[in-house]
Amino acid sequence: MVQTRPLLATSLWVIMSLILLIILLVLALRPTLITIADLLAKIREQGEVSKQLEDKMVSVQTATANLKKIDDKLYLLDVGLPKEDLWDQLASKLESIATASGLKIQNIIIYKVPLSPTELIGTKEQPIIVSAPKGIIPIRFKIIAVGSYDQSRKLIEAVEKMRRITIIDQANIDLTKEGDYMVTIQAETGYLPDKFIL
Amino acid sequence: MKRKKIDRDLIVLLFTTLVTIASWIGFEVYRTYSKKIVNPEVEKYLQKIDPTLNTEVFSKLEELNP
Numbered sequence: 001m002v003q004t005r006p007l008l009a010t011s012l013w014v015i016m017s018l019i020l021l022i023i024l025l026v027l028a029l030r031p032t033l034i035t036i037a038d039l040l041a042k043i044r045e046q047g048e049v050s051k052q053l054e055d056k057m058v059s060v061q062t063a064t065a066n067l068k069k070i071d072d073k074l075y076l077l078d079v080g081l082p083k084e085d086l087w088d089q090l091a092s093k094l095e096s097i098a099t100a101s102g103l104k105i106q107n108i109i110i111y112k113v114p115l116s117p118t119e120l121i122g123t124k125e126q127p128i129i130v131s132a133p134k135g136i137i138p139i140r141f142k143i144i145a146v147g148s149y150d151q152s153r154k155l156i157e158a159v160e161k162m163r164r165i166t167i168i169d170q171a172n173i174d175l176t177k178e179g180d181y182m183v184t185i186q187a188e189t190g191y192l193p194d195k196f197i198l
Numbered sequence: 199m200k201r202k203k204i205d206r207d208l209i210v211l212l213f214t215t216l217v218t219i220a221s222w223i224g225f226e227v228y229r230t231y232s233k234k235i236v237n238p239e240v241e242k243y244l245q246k247i248d249p250t251l252n253t254e255v256f257s258k259l260e261e262l263n264p
Contacts (some may be wrong), residue, residue, distance in 0.1 A: 018212035022219055030223045033220035037230040045235050052244045062249035070251065076259040097263075163262040 043131050080165045082191045085113045085139060090189060093162065095141055101154040103147035103183065111140040117196055131167045136190040139168075143185045149173065152183035 067074075081106045087110050114121060117137050122128035132138035145155060152173045160168055168184040232245075 014209055018216060022216055025219050025223060033223060033227045034230050037227045041231045041235060049236060059247050059249045066249060066251045070253055071254055071258040076256055080259050134243050161262050164258060
Protein backbone atom coordinates (compact mmCIF):
# COMPACT_ATOMS: atom_id res chain seq x y z
CA MET A 1 0.00 0.00 0.00
CA VAL A 2 2.79 2.38 1.02
CA GLN A 3 4.96 1.32 -1.83
CA THR A 4 2.13 1.91 -4.23
CA ARG A 5 1.55 5.44 -2.83
CA PRO A 6 5.00 7.01 -2.22
CA LEU A 7 3.63 10.52 -1.62
CA LEU A 8 1.53 9.30 1.30
CA ALA A 9 4.52 7.41 2.68
CA THR A 10 6.68 10.55 2.59
CA SER A 11 4.00 12.65 4.28
CA LEU A 12 3.57 10.04 6.97
CA TRP A 13 7.31 10.02 7.73
CA VAL A 14 7.43 13.83 7.87
CA ILE A 15 4.44 13.95 10.18
CA MET A 16 5.85 11.22 12.40
CA SER A 17 9.22 13.00 12.50
CA LEU A 18 7.63 16.30 13.46
CA ILE A 19 5.56 14.67 16.20
CA LEU A 20 8.65 12.88 17.51
CA LEU A 21 10.62 16.12 17.43
CA ILE A 22 7.88 17.93 19.40
CA ILE A 23 7.78 15.13 21.98
CA LEU A 24 11.56 15.17 22.29
CA LEU A 25 11.63 18.95 22.63
CA VAL A 26 9.04 18.97 25.39
CA LEU A 27 10.07 15.89 27.31
CA ALA A 28 13.84 15.73 26.86
CA LEU A 29 15.40 18.89 25.50
CA ARG A 30 13.39 21.39 27.57
CA PRO A 31 14.28 20.03 31.05
CA THR A 32 17.90 19.55 29.98
CA LEU A 33 18.25 23.08 28.63
CA ILE A 34 16.52 24.57 31.67
CA THR A 35 18.80 22.63 34.01
CA ILE A 36 21.85 23.84 32.07
CA ALA A 37 20.58 27.45 32.14
CA ASP A 38 19.85 27.16 35.88
CA LEU A 39 23.33 25.82 36.61
CA LEU A 40 24.96 28.50 34.45
CA ALA A 41 22.93 31.17 36.28
CA LYS A 42 24.04 29.73 39.63
CA ILE A 43 27.70 29.72 38.55
CA ARG A 44 27.37 33.33 37.37
CA GLU A 45 25.67 34.40 40.61
CA GLN A 46 28.23 32.60 42.76
CA GLY A 47 30.98 34.36 40.84
CA GLU A 48 29.34 37.74 41.50
CA VAL A 49 28.79 36.89 45.18
CA SER A 50 32.40 35.81 45.49
CA LYS A 51 33.61 39.07 43.93
CA GLN A 52 31.35 41.17 46.16
CA LEU A 53 32.57 39.29 49.23
CA GLU A 54 36.17 39.90 48.20
CA ASP A 55 35.41 43.64 47.80
CA LYS A 56 33.75 43.65 51.20
CA MET A 57 36.73 41.92 52.79
CA VAL A 58 38.99 44.59 51.34
CA SER A 59 36.65 47.27 52.76
CA VAL A 60 36.64 45.57 56.18
CA GLN A 61 40.44 45.35 56.17
CA THR A 62 40.70 49.04 55.25
CA ALA A 63 38.18 49.94 57.96
CA THR A 64 40.12 47.84 60.51
CA ALA A 65 43.35 49.59 59.56
CA ASN A 66 41.65 53.00 59.84
CA LEU A 67 40.19 52.02 63.21
CA LYS A 68 43.59 50.93 64.47
CA LYS A 69 45.01 54.36 63.61
CA ILE A 70 42.53 56.05 65.94
CA ASP A 71 42.40 53.29 68.53
CA ASP A 72 43.81 55.53 71.27
CA LYS A 73 41.08 58.12 70.67
CA LEU A 74 38.08 55.81 70.70
CA TYR A 75 37.46 56.45 74.40
CA LEU A 76 36.39 59.96 73.37
CA LEU A 77 33.25 58.50 71.82
CA ASP A 78 32.34 56.83 75.08
CA VAL A 79 32.92 60.10 76.89
CA GLY A 80 30.93 62.10 74.33
CA LEU A 81 28.04 59.65 74.24
CA PRO A 82 28.27 57.10 77.05
CA LYS A 83 26.56 53.73 77.07
CA GLU A 84 25.04 54.38 80.49
CA ASP A 85 23.25 57.44 81.83
CA LEU A 86 26.06 58.27 84.33
CA TRP A 87 23.89 61.02 85.73
CA ASP A 88 25.92 61.12 88.96
CA GLN A 89 29.04 61.96 86.97
CA LEU A 90 27.01 64.53 85.07
CA ALA A 91 25.88 66.14 88.31
CA SER A 92 29.46 66.25 89.64
CA LYS A 93 30.70 67.72 86.36
CA LEU A 94 28.00 70.40 86.32
CA GLU A 95 28.78 71.27 89.92
CA SER A 96 32.51 71.52 89.23
CA ILE A 97 32.16 73.71 86.15
CA ALA A 98 29.68 75.98 87.92
CA THR A 99 32.06 76.32 90.88
CA ALA A 100 35.05 76.82 88.56
CA SER A 101 33.30 79.70 86.85
CA GLY A 102 32.94 81.37 90.26
CA LEU A 103 29.17 81.31 90.39
CA LYS A 104 27.09 80.48 93.42
CA ILE A 105 24.97 77.45 92.55
CA GLN A 106 21.38 77.76 93.54
CA ASN A 107 19.95 74.71 91.90
CA ILE A 108 20.99 71.79 89.71
CA ILE A 109 18.12 69.68 88.47
CA ILE A 110 18.51 66.50 86.48
CA TYR A 111 15.10 65.46 85.23
CA LYS A 112 13.84 61.89 85.10
CA VAL A 113 16.21 59.84 82.95
CA PRO A 114 14.33 57.83 80.30
CA LEU A 115 15.25 54.17 79.81
CA SER A 116 14.65 53.99 76.08
CA PRO A 117 14.71 56.42 73.13
CA THR A 118 10.96 55.96 72.63
CA GLU A 119 9.94 56.68 76.21
CA LEU A 120 7.58 59.62 76.45
CA ILE A 121 9.07 62.66 78.15
CA GLY A 122 6.63 64.93 79.89
CA THR A 123 2.96 64.07 79.99
CA LYS A 124 0.64 62.64 77.34
CA GLU A 125 -1.14 65.98 77.20
CA GLN A 126 2.08 68.01 77.09
CA PRO A 127 4.94 65.92 75.71
CA ILE A 128 8.35 67.59 75.77
CA ILE A 129 10.07 67.83 72.43
CA VAL A 130 13.72 66.98 72.91
CA SER A 131 16.68 68.35 70.93
CA ALA A 132 18.75 65.17 71.05
CA PRO A 133 19.07 63.34 67.71
CA LYS A 134 16.67 60.46 67.12
CA GLY A 135 17.74 57.23 68.77
CA ILE A 136 19.68 58.86 71.59
CA ILE A 137 18.17 58.77 75.06
CA PRO A 138 18.08 62.37 76.28
CA ILE A 139 18.97 63.49 79.79
CA ARG A 140 17.52 66.92 80.50
CA PHE A 141 19.05 69.11 83.17
CA LYS A 142 18.82 72.63 84.51
CA ILE A 143 21.36 74.77 86.35
CA ILE A 144 20.51 77.93 88.21
CA ALA A 145 23.43 79.96 89.56
CA VAL A 146 24.11 83.51 90.67
CA GLY A 147 27.18 85.65 90.03
CA SER A 148 28.54 88.27 87.66
CA TYR A 149 27.65 88.59 84.00
CA ASP A 150 31.09 87.35 82.88
CA GLN A 151 30.86 84.36 85.20
CA SER A 152 27.42 83.57 83.79
CA ARG A 153 28.73 83.68 80.23
CA LYS A 154 31.67 81.54 81.26
CA LEU A 155 29.31 78.92 82.67
CA ILE A 156 27.24 78.83 79.49
CA GLU A 157 30.43 78.43 77.47
CA ALA A 158 31.68 75.68 79.78
CA VAL A 159 28.41 73.78 79.51
CA GLU A 160 28.50 74.10 75.74
CA LYS A 161 32.08 72.84 75.61
CA MET A 162 31.57 69.83 77.84
CA ARG A 163 33.18 66.75 76.33
CA ARG A 164 29.98 64.86 77.05
CA ILE A 165 27.99 66.18 74.10
CA THR A 166 25.45 68.71 75.35
CA ILE A 167 22.82 70.74 73.57
CA ILE A 168 21.72 73.92 75.30
CA ASP A 169 17.97 74.37 74.86
CA GLN A 170 17.70 77.64 76.69
CA ALA A 171 20.03 80.01 78.54
CA ASN A 172 18.76 83.05 80.44
CA ILE A 173 20.78 85.67 82.28
CA ASP A 174 18.53 87.79 84.52
CA LEU A 175 19.37 90.69 86.78
CA THR A 176 18.37 90.05 90.40
CA LYS A 177 17.13 92.64 92.90
CA GLU A 178 20.51 92.49 94.63
CA GLY A 179 22.26 93.54 91.43
CA ASP A 180 23.70 90.11 90.65
CA TYR A 181 23.05 88.08 87.56
CA MET A 182 21.13 84.85 87.73
CA VAL A 183 21.90 82.41 84.98
CA THR A 184 19.48 79.65 84.11
CA ILE A 185 20.65 77.00 81.66
CA GLN A 186 18.36 74.31 80.39
CA ALA A 187 20.20 71.72 78.36
CA GLU A 188 20.25 68.14 77.20
CA THR A 189 22.88 65.51 77.03
CA GLY A 190 22.30 61.83 76.33
CA TYR A 191 23.39 58.26 76.38
CA LEU A 192 23.12 55.32 74.04
CA PRO A 193 23.12 51.75 75.38
CA ASP A 194 24.46 49.03 73.06
CA LYS A 195 21.02 47.46 72.64
CA PHE A 196 19.69 50.61 70.96
CA ILE A 197 22.56 50.99 68.49
CA LEU A 198 21.14 50.42 65.02
CA MET B 199 -6.35 15.28 -3.81
CA LYS B 200 -8.28 15.95 -0.61
CA ARG B 201 -5.99 13.59 1.34
CA LYS B 202 -2.93 15.45 0.06
CA LYS B 203 -4.38 18.77 1.35
CA ILE B 204 -5.06 17.29 4.78
CA ASP B 205 -1.45 16.03 4.92
CA ARG B 206 -0.10 19.43 3.99
CA ASP B 207 -2.27 21.20 6.57
CA LEU B 208 -1.18 18.74 9.23
CA ILE B 209 2.49 19.32 8.39
CA VAL B 210 2.00 23.10 8.55
CA LEU B 211 0.21 22.74 11.89
CA LEU B 212 2.91 20.49 13.30
CA PHE B 213 5.67 22.75 12.00
CA THR B 214 4.00 25.81 13.56
CA THR B 215 3.62 23.91 16.84
CA LEU B 216 7.28 23.00 16.67
CA VAL B 217 8.32 26.62 16.16
CA THR B 218 6.05 27.73 19.02
CA ILE B 219 7.45 25.10 21.37
CA ALA B 220 11.02 25.97 20.34
CA SER B 221 10.31 29.66 21.09
CA TRP B 222 8.68 28.77 24.41
CA ILE B 223 11.70 26.69 25.42
CA GLY B 224 14.04 29.48 24.26
CA PHE B 225 12.28 32.11 26.36
CA GLU B 226 12.08 29.80 29.35
CA VAL B 227 15.80 29.05 29.14
CA TYR B 228 16.57 32.77 28.87
CA ARG B 229 14.32 33.54 31.86
CA THR B 230 15.96 30.82 33.92
CA TYR B 231 19.43 32.07 33.02
CA SER B 232 18.69 35.72 33.74
CA LYS B 233 16.73 35.37 36.99
CA LYS B 234 18.40 36.44 40.26
CA ILE B 235 18.84 33.54 42.63
CA VAL B 236 20.90 35.03 45.45
CA ASN B 237 19.53 34.01 48.82
CA PRO B 238 18.22 37.07 50.71
CA GLU B 239 20.06 35.79 53.80
CA VAL B 240 23.33 35.93 51.84
CA GLU B 241 22.42 39.22 50.22
CA LYS B 242 22.35 41.07 53.54
CA TYR B 243 26.02 40.18 54.02
CA LEU B 244 26.85 41.61 50.60
CA GLN B 245 25.83 45.16 51.44
CA LYS B 246 28.75 47.47 50.81
CA ILE B 247 30.36 49.25 53.72
CA ASP B 248 32.20 52.54 53.65
CA PRO B 249 35.64 52.02 55.19
CA THR B 250 36.35 55.74 55.65
CA LEU B 251 36.12 57.11 59.17
CA ASN B 252 35.29 60.67 60.05
CA THR B 253 38.30 61.39 62.26
CA GLU B 254 37.41 65.09 62.52
CA VAL B 255 34.94 64.15 65.26
CA PHE B 256 37.83 63.00 67.47
CA SER B 257 39.73 66.26 66.95
CA LYS B 258 36.61 68.21 67.87
CA LEU B 259 35.98 66.06 70.96
CA GLU B 260 39.61 66.44 72.02
CA GLU B 261 39.26 70.22 71.91
CA LEU B 262 36.35 70.13 74.36
CA ASN B 263 36.73 70.26 78.13
CA PRO B 264 37.39 66.83 79.63
